[in-house]
Amino acid sequence: MAVSIEQMSAALCLVILTLVLHPANCDVATGVIDTAGEAPHRRFEYKYSFKGPHLTQSDGSIPFWVHTGNAIPSADQIRITPSLRSQKGSVWTKNTVNFENWEAEVTFRVSGRGRTGADGLAIWFTSGQGLEGPVYGAADSWNGVGIFFDSFDNDGKKNNPAILIVGNNGNLVYDHQNDGTTQALGTCLRDFRNKPYPVRAKMTYYKKSLTVMINNGFTPDRDDFEFCAKVDNMVIPEEGFFGISAATGGLADDHDVLSFLLFRLTEPGQQQDPVEAEIPEEDKDKYREEFENFQQDLDKKKEDFQKEHPDVQGEPLNDIYETVNDREIRQVFEGQNRIHLEIKQLHRQLAMILDEQRRYVSVVTEEIAKQQAQTPPAQAQAPSLELDTVIATQQEVLKNLNELRDSFSETLRQVASVQQQGNAAGAYDSVQHFNDIKEHLHVVKRSVEHLVQRDVGPGEKVKCPDPPPMPACLSTPHFLIFAAVQSVLFIGYMMYRSQQEAAAKKFF
Numbered sequence: 001m002a003v004s005i006e007q008m009s010a011a012l013c014l015v016i017l018t019l020v021l022h023p024a025n026c027d028v029a030t031g032v033i034d035t036a037g038e039a040p041h042r043r044f045e046y047k048y049s050f051k052g053p054h055l056t057q058s059d060g061s062i063p064f065w066v067h068t069g070n071a072i073p074s075a076d077q078i079r080i081t082p083s084l085r086s087q088k089g090s091v092w093t094k095n096t097v098n099f100e101n102w103e104a105e106v107t108f109r110v111s112g113r114g115r116t117g118a119d120g121l122a123i124w125f126t127s128g129q130g131l132e133g134p135v136y137g138a139a140d141s142w143n144g145v146g147i148f149f150d151s152f153d154n155d156g157k158k159n160n161p162a163i164l165i166v167g168n169n170g171n172l173v174y175d176h177q178n179d180g181t182t183q184a185l186g187t188c189l190r191d192f193r194n195k196p197y198p199v200r201a202k203m204t205y206y207k208k209s210l211t212v213m214i215n216n217g218f219t220p221d222r223d224d225f226e227f228c229a230k231v232d233n234m235v236i237p238e239e240g241f242f243g244i245s246a247a248t249g250g251l252a253d254d255h256d257v258l259s260f261l262l263f264r265l266t267e268p269g270q271q272q273d274p275v276e277a278e279i280p281e282e283d284k285d286k287y288r289e290e291f292e293n294f295q296q297d298l299d300k301k302k303e304d305f306q307k308e309h310p311d312v313q314g315e316p317l318n319d320i321y322e323t324v325n326d327r328e329i330r331q332v333f334e335g336q337n338r339i340h341l342e343i344k345q346l347h348r349q350l351a352m353i354l355d356e357q358r359r360y361v362s363v364v365t366e367e368i369a370k371q372q373a374q375t376p377p378a379q380a381q382a383p384s385l386e387l388d389t390v391i392a393t394q395q396e397v398l399k400n401l402n403e404l405r406d407s408f409s410e411t412l413r414q415v416a417s418v419q420q421q422g423n424a425a426g427a428y429d430s431v432q433h434f435n436d437i438k439e440h441l442h443v444v445k446r447s448v449e450h451l452v453q454r455d456v457g458p459g460e461k462v463k464c465p466d467p468p469p470m471p472a473c474l475s476t477p478h479f480l481i482f483a484a485v486q487s488v489l490f491i492g493y494m495m496y497r498s499q500q501e502a503a504a505k506k507f508f
């Protein structure tokens with residue numbers, strides 16, 4: 001009894017889903033256009049569809065579908081075969097479909113760690129409900145049509161993975177060794193394995209033409225379909241079961257189907273389905289409200305479950321491992337990210353350098369402008385004369401400084417020789433050396449005085465243009481005085497030391 005209530009609630013949920021997600025008379029792109037340029041009406045058929053996130057009931061069965069073989073249904077997908085060797089599985093509608101025109105949209109993933117996989121996946125519309133067999137897990141000699149997603153290249157022509165449409169009236173035996181190439185009514189080459197997003201196949205049977213459109217799973221865009229193949233004048237049974245099957249061989253892929261959605265197509269202008277008219281507007285509102293309550297209840301239960309079982313993760317085991325393709329894409333992505341960061345850093349540094357340069361240029365420009373503004377017009381005629389005087393003074397200062405440096409060097413040399421000869425030379429020699437040093441110091445003193453006089457001489461004072469702002473520095477007279485004081489101290493120390501040494505010698 002409990003099961004039947006659940007089934008009822010699932011059915012109710014699907015009815016409401018039909019109303020909410022697929023309102024009546026909506027003209028959704030079907031991939032086929034009527035001769036008059038109008039798209040057919042499309043109506044969702046929940047009794048021939050499945051879709052997550054609550055795909056299974058509590059007993060593990062799928063509402064309105066049966067599964068056989070190694071198929072494993074779960075809440076959000078049906079694993080038709082796991083990636084183990086020699087597996088076969090399938091799912092089939094419980095009831096037959098007798099629509100004249102229809103559209104089936106299948107979302108699936110075929111994933112494996114190998115560069116090639118096997119065997120493939122098949123979507124069926126057949127008069128008999130599928131038995132296990134050699135054709136992608138389903139029976140051979142079927143009556144109807146199979147759309148095959150053939151992963152493995154049995155004939156070695158390097159034309160797999162491929163998609164084929166194969167029709168059969170019950171007499172044909174599938175040529176597996178040649179990948180059914182001679183039997184295919186339509187075919188296209190598409191690699192549907194290991195894609196970042198699920199692959200979508202849209203099969204439209206409308207006015208005796210079967211069109212297959214493929215969304216390759218490269219983007220999350222659900223409507224990004226490309227044409228694969230079309231078969232005109234296709235004869236299929238008037239009534240049949242939809243099914244999905246898959247098989248693995250020596251190589252093995254996971255074949256996961258996330259959803260199967262069936263739509264009934266009606267030609268524009270034809271009488272609408274009576275079911276639509278049967279549901280009054282107020283009932284629709286009531287169902288919608290019930291659906292919303294149901295959804296909220298489910299979300300709450302989900303949250304409660306997560307709280308009670310924090311260690312249980314909803315992710316399938318498959319997501320823990322990374323496929324080769326995923327890894328390559330990730331590595332490329334990471335590499336590009338790194339390059340992007342490096343470029344950004346370089347750009348920042350360049351901007352800083354440019355800023356600094358700009359600041360220098362502005363300071364220099366300001367200084368030049370200031371100098372030009374400060375120069376009185378009366379003196380403007382003789383700036384070169386003043387400049388010459390300044391340069392001459394500067395050169396003289398430089399010359400004197402050089403002399404000073406030479407004198408210092410000489411003094412240092414003499415001090416060094418005094419140190420070397422220290423013990424051997426007599427007291428007289430030492431005195432002589434000190435006299436020489438004294439003389440040199442006099443020379444230094446004279447030079448300094450001369451420089452100071454030149455600097456402060458009232459008659460020679462030249463008005464210089466203001467130099468650009470410089471860091472605070474020791475002025476020349478201060479430096480000279482400091483140097484002289486240091487020299488005197490040093491010489492005094494040397495004299496004191498040699499006296500001490502001489503005194504020490506007397507004791508030995």
Ligand SMILES: [Ca+2]
Nearest residue numbers: 150152154179
């Ligand atoms: Ca094959």
Ligand SMILES: [Ca+2]
Nearest residue numbers: 153155159179
């Ligand atoms: Ca082949």
